[in-house]
Amino acid sequence: MGFVYAVTGYKAHELxxxxxxxxxxxxxxxxxxxxxxxxxxxxxxxIVISGQLGVELWVGQVVDELRTEGFMIKLGVLTPFLNQEKTWSESNQELYNEILGYADYVDSISKKEYENPMQLRMKNQFIIEKTNGIIILYDEDNEGSPKFYLEEARKKQDQASYDIVYITPDDIDSIIREEQESNLDYW
Incomplete structure (x- = not known):
């Protein structure tokens, strides 16, 4: 069996x-x-995401693009609780439902609607436990919601082989520079 990686990062508003x-x-x-x-x-x-707004949903779109390009990759969405999108804007709900529509597996870890932050902690622990690694957009100088996921990943890494793959602001800046340099109008 192949590897399973969680993906997380900042929520859109944090960026x-x-x-x-x-x-x-x-x-x-x-x-x-x-x-x-x-x-x-x-x-x-x-790739496993919890379906939160921001990086996770964007990566859901990336997985779909990769499949369109012929890559063999599956998408799992494990939400922390039922109806997490209930209070989101209509456009965010549309994006979320689009991603659920092409996911290979969808389930909720807690079979109840939101009750308390413990459901989010349980989601982090569950997904880290079920994966071989995590790809995380994170900047140590700008803590945010990914910090809690990262703490769980580091705990697992201390006990077992667990891969933490960082995407940093420097990685994003590098992509921006590459695009600017390849644009003939840039010069």
Whole structure:
């Protein structure tokens, strides 16, 4: 059996992104696409997300793009609780439902609607326990929601072989520079 990696990162609002047309999304998606393609060569078979707004849903789109390009990769969505999208805007709900529609596996870890933050901690623990590694967009200088996932990943890494693959702001900046340099109008 191939490898299963969780993916997480900042929520859109933590990155100052409030619109799905924001230019930064494409750079974030490119960074994840490069990492995922490299991991596919090493046996990656599944990407697992919890379906949170921001990086996780964008990576859901990346997985769909990769499949369209002929890569063999599966997408699992393990939500922390039922109806997590209930309070989201209509456009965010549409994106979420689109991703659920092409996921290979969808389930909720807690079979109840939101009750308390413990459901989020349980989600982090469960997904880390069921995966071989994590790809995480994170900047140590700018803590945010991914910090809690990362803490669980580091705990598992201390006890067993667990791969933590970082995507940093420097990785995103590098993609932006590459695009600018390849654009003839840049010079």
């Amino acid at each position: 100052g992104i409030f619109d799905q047309k924001h230019k930064g999304i494409s750079y974030i998606k490119q960074a994840f696409k490069k990492r995922i393609i490299a991991l596919l060569d090493d046996g990656l078979e599944w």
